[in-house]
Amino acid sequence: xxxxxxxxxxxRPLGQAFMSLSRGKKDRISGFAxxxxxxxxxMEISIEAAWHKCLEEFRSQWPIHRExxxxxxxxxxxxxxxxxENQSSFLSLMREKFAVREKAAEEDRTKKDKLYKNxxxxxxxxxxxxxx
Amino acid sequence: xxxxILLKNRFVSxxxxxxxxxxxxxxxxxxxxxxxxxxxxxxxxxxxxxxxxRGTDGFLHENGxxxxxxSNILVSAEELADTVYKFCENSWYAYQExxxxxxxxxxxxxxxxxxxxPVIKNGSVFNMRDxxxxxxxxxxxxxxxxERTVNYLINxxxxxYNTLIISPPGLGKTTLLRDxxxxxxxxxxxxxxxxxxxxxxxxxxxxxxxxxxxxDLGSRTDVINxxxxxxxxxxxxxxxxxxxxxxxxxxxxxDVSAVMQVMNAGIRIIGTAHGYDLRAVKMRKGxxxxxxxxxxxxxxxxxxxTKLQYCVKVLDGDGNVLDVEYQSGRKHSYSxxxxxxxxxxxxxxxxxxxxxxxxxxxxxxxxx
Numbered sequence: 030x031x032x033x034x035x036x037x038x039x040x041r042p043l044g045q046a047f048m049s050l051s052r053g054k055k056d057r058i059s060g061f062a063x064x065x066x067x068x069x070x071x072m073e074i075s076i077e078a079a080w081h082k083c084l085e086e087f088r089s090q091w092p093i094h095r096e097x098x099x100x101x102x103x104x105x106x107x108x109x110x111x112x113x114e115n116q117s118s119f120l121s122l123m124r125e126k127f128a129v130r131e132k133a134a135e136e137d138r139t140k141k142d143k144l145y146k147n148x149x150x151x152x153x154x155x156x157x158x159x160x161x
Numbered sequence: 162x163x164x165x166i167l168l169k170n171r172f173v174s175x176x177x178x179x180x181x182x183x184x185x186x187x188x189x190x191x192x193x194x195x196x197x198x199x200x201x202x203x204x205x206x207x208x209x210x211x212x213x214x215r216g217t218d219g220f221l222h223e224n225g226x227x228x229x230x231x232s233n234i235l236v237s238a239e240e241l242a243d244t245v246y247k248f249c250e251n252s253w254y255a256y257q258e259x260x261x262x263x264x265x266x267x268x269x270x271x272x273x274x275x276x277x278x279p280v281i282k283n284g285s286v287f288n289m290r291d292x293x294x295x296x297x298x299x300x301x302x303x304x305x306x307x308e309r310t311v312n313y314l315i316n317x318x319x320x321x322y323n324t325l326i327i328s329p330p331g332l333g334k335t336t337l338l339r340d341x342x343x344x345x346x347x348x349x350x351x352x353x354x355x356x357x358x359x360x361x362x363x364x365x366x367x368x369x370x371x372x373x374x375x376x377d378l379g380s381r382t383d384v385i386n387x388x389x390x391x392x393x394x395x396x397x398x399x400x401x402x403x404x405x406x407x408x409x410x411x412x413x414x415x416d417v418s419a420v421m422q423v424m425n426a427g428i429r430i431i432g433t434a435h436g437y438d439l440r441a442v443k444m445r446k447g448x449x450x451x452x453x454x455x456x457x458x459x460x461x462x463x464x465x466x467t468k469l470q471y472c473v474k475v476l477d478g479d480g481n482v483l484d485v486e487y488q489s490g491r492k493h494s495y496s497x498x499x500x501x502x503x504x505x506x507x508x509x510x511x512x513x514x515x516x517x518x519x520x521x522x523x524x525x526x527x528x529x
């Protein structure tokens with residue numbers, strides 16, 4: 030959302046946009062933006078390469094599924110390569126896809142919650158029966 | 162020598178690092194004296210890299226040598242597209258308006274001209290695909306080049322005359338305007354500085370980067386950049402209450418009418434316009450009204466003669482010559498374009514009085 034704002038509203042080039050996103054914050058997203066910016070400017074690699082390299086570095090820290098990693102990779106391939114309107118609509122589309130994934134993950138979690146609860150109850154009963 | 166190294170480092174960080182690999186490697190080995198005198202680098206798809214410097218040109222060879230015959234350092238169309246993408250900071254969207262006009266201005270105020278196949282949307286150029294040539298034109302700040310001229314532009318201690326700087330492309334209008342702005346802003350002699358607003362549509366006057374002007378425009382100068390001149394002047398007028406507004410490359414009739422409004426509001430104008438002489442500018446659409454109303458009280462005409470000397474001539478509003486200054490300065494490729502066996506043929510519209518001699522230093526078009 031903030032990246033979309035930097036691109037669409039502020040019209041900042043990506044290097045400056047990532048720098049702006051990382052400024053004054055200490056959350057994970059800011060850390061990611063800072064690292065992309067560092068790789069792009071210090072190692073003189075493209076934003077796409079910096080984004081992909083950064084995803085590799087953060088892979089162990091973010092507990093997300095492969096499909097979500099694929100979506101993140103996909104963002105790096107499109108960032109900066111179209112006009113402002115297209116960048117904005119692409120990022121909106123990606124946000125929607127992540128929202129769908131989030132919802133699915135939430136449902137999955139609820140299902141698993143129930144399953145583990147039931148398993149717990151049944152397990153408890155089994156233990157009680159064994160003890161009796 | 163230290164200055165030369167600083168200039169080279171600036172060249173490397175602002176331009177060289179974005180060029181195709183072989184061009185970059187070769188340029189790194191080019192004589193530093195040539196590098197700091199570079200005026201243009203031209204890259205064409207399937208052709209060798211060409212450099213313009215000190216009024217001449219040559220092809221870039223291995224080991225940084227520059228020779229008259231074509232080299233084998235050819236540039237591919239892919240490399241050109243990649244180079245432009247890098248100049249655009251990996252962000253096409255941020256430069257899409259510039260690209261649609263055929264050029265982008267990069268850090269340092271250097272201008273990258275781009276041609277290829279335009280992509281049309283709603284009848285106007287939207288993008289440029291299949292880039293076939295780029296021309297990297299170097300911007301240079303020449304501090305002090307306007308110090309003599311500016312004496313003829315002031316009216317008392319706190320006011321200046323409305324001024325129009327005229328020259329063909331590439332002779333230093335922007336460089337002169339920049340230094341005049343600096344002098345007027347800082348003040349000099351008995352002239353106390355004035356508040357100046359600069360409308361820097363192409364980002365070449367101040368070369369702003371992340372909000373900081375990279376060129377010295379003085380302490381009393383406010384810059385609005387990357388905006389059409391008409392809108393920029395309106396914003397400056399409302400928000401910064403300048404005494405003087407400076408703008409580069411007036412030419413659009415809309416800009417000219419906006420200038421008229423600004424003058425009527427009591428603000429002084431220093432502008433530049435493309436033209437070979439005063440008469441050529443007078444004939445241009447939009448300027449006629451300004452000349453009819455005698456809006457400009459000073460004209461500065463820059464030309465170059467066959468000896469590669471710059472001639473900076475100051476005229477009053479009636480066309481009387483107030484000062485003629487010759488500067489040896491950097492030699493420019495335009496001089497060779499002018500010099501055609503002692504004669505230079507101007508476009509038909511300018512030729513009502515016949516042909517002009519190649520010594521443009523003594524021809525101001527008014528024949529005074």
